[in-house]
Amino acid sequence: MNLWNKLMCYSRRRSPWLFHMNGGSCNGCDIELIASLTPRYDAEQLGVRLEGSPRHADILCITGPITHNAVGAIKVVYDQVFGPKAVVAIGSCPATTNVFIESRTLDGPLNKHIPVDVFVPGCPPRPDAIIQGVAKAAEILAERASKKLPVAPVVMPLVGEGCGGACACGGSGGCATKEVQA
């Protein structure tokens, strides 16, 4: 690996830029993602930055159970993020469609449409779990840039109380794990 590539890998790992997309969520996960960037959790201090354009981002963060309407937009945005890139599914919804599983308006889970690198379970996941998931995605991104791939999808452990049993996983994170391993 030449010096330029080493520098790119280092920058990606130390300062991942995110693009956030809502795939039909109830906004619970979106609020937690924003909370992770606000002063209490302050992911920005660690170099994480929310970007307004997918063309400037390294990591795509997707929330929600993936509605039919969102599928086309998600695929377009995924193609707009320059490679190497990583995808983080935030919450139990994009991993399993969660409590909306029988809904006719849905076309989830997310990994049916695009490859997902990190699943952060919870309904919603806590901001510290989201930060942990983004940090894992930054690591995967650096490995991908240095061509050490393939990297298998990762399911992050629940941090703190997680969803508290309010979602389909019953608080164990098992719903996301089962779906990814299937």
Ligand code: SF4
């Ligand atoms: S995982 Fe829970 S909080 Fe997040 S979008 Fe789904 S229902 Fe809402």
